[in-house]
Amino acid sequence: MTLNQKITDTACDAAFTGKEIHPWDSGPVVAELQGLLRAHGYTIRIIDGDFGSLTEAAVRSFQKKHGLRINGVVGPQTWAALKSTVQPGTRVLRLGYTGNDVYELQGLLQVNGYEVSRTGIFDRKTKLAIKDFQQKHKLKDNGIVNSITWTLLRGGYPQPTPPKEPFWLPSFLKWR
The missing domain is CATH 1.10.101.10 (PGBD-like superfamily/PGBD)
Known part of the structure; x- marks a missing residue:
């Protein structure tokens, strides 16, 4: 290794x-x-x-x-x-976040010509790449990856919608 x-x-x-x-x-x-x-x-x-x-x-x-x-x-x-x-694209990403979706985000940045490492950690270099991407696409360049930024990074393909999970709310004593 x-x-x-x-x-x-x-x-x-x-x-x-x-x-x-x-x-x-x-x-x-x-x-x-x-x-x-x-x-x-x-x-x-x-x-x-x-x-x-x-x-x-x-x-x-x-x-x-x-x-x-x-x-x-x-x-x-x-x-x-x-x-x-x-699932990538189902949450807003920002500096400090980590996970599979950040890993995929970094892969999309690489596909779009940015030199970022695929670590799954939304670091400063990832944020700078996102800000540059947002500027080039005339978006608010805040380094936060929302649904619009995800869609553009994917080449115009929309993000998946997360499935709804029911869970018990003890105060209401019913399934929501």
Whole structure:
């Protein structure tokens, strides 16, 4: 195994993990979690960075569906399942995000002539490439990959729509 391969493997491993987070935590890492859950079809109305009861219910439902320990805590296995199965184009991407969709984004950037590494980590070089792409296509050049940027990167093909996943809302005692 070459040094470059080891670096790439380590970066890819890092792309599918994350800090362990618990219900009632808050911050950007929770916002990323909420975006991933929404991309997987769970009803997360507001991505606010607060790990409240609705986010916890979605996490527990996701864990159950994927045969993970159902504890509402997002640890290495839950992060890996969320990030490796997320479909490209189903969530908004920004600096610091990681996962399979970021890996695919970097591949699309390469196809469009940008020299970025495919690590699955939305780093500064990826952001600069996105900003340049957005400028060339007369989009708001904020380095955030939304549905319009995804569509243009794909050559005009629209993004897939995430499937809707039902989950139990204890406060309403019904399926939504």
